Amino acid sequence: MNLRFGIDLGGTKTEAIALGPDGREMARLRVPTPKGSYEGTVATIKDLVEGLDARLGAKGSVGIGIPGTISPRTGLIKNANSTWLIGKPLDRDLEAALGRPVRLANDADCFALSEASDGAGAGFATVFGVILGTGVGGGIVVHGRLLAGPNSIAGEWGHNPLPWPMDHERPGPACYCGRSGCIETFLSGPDLARDHGEGWTAEQVAASGHPSAQAALERYEHRLARALAAVINVMDPHVVVLGGGLSKLERLYRTVPALWSGFVFSDHVDTMLRPPLHGDSSGVRGAAWLWPPQ
Template identity: 35%
Template sequence: MIVCFDIGGTAIKGGHAYASQDIRALPRLPTPANDFEAFTACLRQVIGAAEAKPRQIALSICGIIDAQTGKAVIANIPCLHGRALQEDLEAALGLPVLIANDADCFVLAEAELGAGRGHSVVFGIILGTGVGGGLVVNGALINEHGGFAGEWGHAPVAATSAGTPPASLPRFQCGCGQHGCIDATCSARGMERLHQHLHGEMLSSENIVQGWIAGDEACKRSIDVYVDVLSAPLALCVNLTGATIIPVGGGLSNAVPLLEEIDKAVQARILRPFGRPLIVQAQCRMEPGLIGAALAGLRASRA
């Protein structure tokens, strides 16, 4: 048995995992974002509720472990940011600790238990508050030891002309410090920026998608431009990785017609014809970070 966690900026989701099909989630706890001692006390509370001493602790985090330094990059949990987190947690908890990025945990869950079952190369993507992703090859995360692989949302590659007919687009400022990232243009907030740029009005991403489905001309134009911007770099990711399925999570994944439109645009731009949907809604809709952490932890404990 292992204890797994999905660590977010506002809540800690914990669970006890006995097997890949037997993951028992526990009530959420608020994240003590500024107090490391209080943070580890929350983890001990979940560990202490286990029936026996666990073999392993596994964490999904909303950040990155720098593979070169071993230090955590977690901007929204200051008490963890900049720490040699694995070492510090192992010292505090007295158990082996595995840490993985939340998008990596999402795609690991999809590869083993969700839409990616039976596929050798699974590239899972997040379309929501941010644009992220992770890569699983032959059942294993590329990022098993930390790092930035799969972060396709960050690079100055967003088109400055997109849609039919082409619209001129600015290179929006991204939270990572660059201009023109897919994250800045194609996240939920990015979709809202696009709509405001094109039409001079601010609408929520939910209302833009709903308006597009209902046939609103302004929303149709915004989605046309959005899909054009998104599909080119995503097609490159497919060609580069050889992924044969792309499960999508995040808030925008709830709009299945939008995923179908993205799928159509990506498949028109890749080298390999599939003849079936490639971009699909994720199947692990509940707690994919916790599930992915459990799967990674169970595998590490067996090794």
């Protein structure tokens, strides 16, 4: 049986899924992520994969979504929020532990691949998948294949400056990358909460009808529209699929396309903005899709 296993290595949980030849989910496991421990991370992934092997009575291919990427120069992990992975040969260590090849990709790339394969972007030639959560990430899929450049950073729109900034948006909040005014510092969940005021979460802002919360959401929508317009001007995707916690804001799918028209260099914008079909499962499904059906 042609089984594909996907692993989503998150900050708090690590999830595993098994997909059958037709893309149907056959099993799922979830355990806490061993924060701060590289050896613990390798052991956790090994246990999950072997658990799927045992449950299904067959070995599957293994794809893993990580909060970072492999440096083409060194072969080691870089740009990882889970800092204990940085500088480690994670793919090689996992292949040794599992006794089979593995494929690793950024978690936003996995989200984009999932939605392009059998989700909200299925059937479209070009898909830009967006993560709007604790951070802001992105992935690009062209004709069903992830776009990968020489630096392994394709789709990292979150660390570009916010386009067309207003005076009160300059120079912008400090970003962990060392710069100020990155898109991520305006569009992440924590930064939506920060923009509203202390003591609130992004979920509370989104659910509140208070005028101050509504004003914060309107600022958020305008910033998201400008940021996505810049992406459309560069890659002209057929569809943009939103993921992450803030993708659940239904109003975004009405307001943002109406706003981005003023910034896209075209007389008309046919790019669609869609919610994810697979929701929170897209990352782990996309990791499995790193090995296409045979």
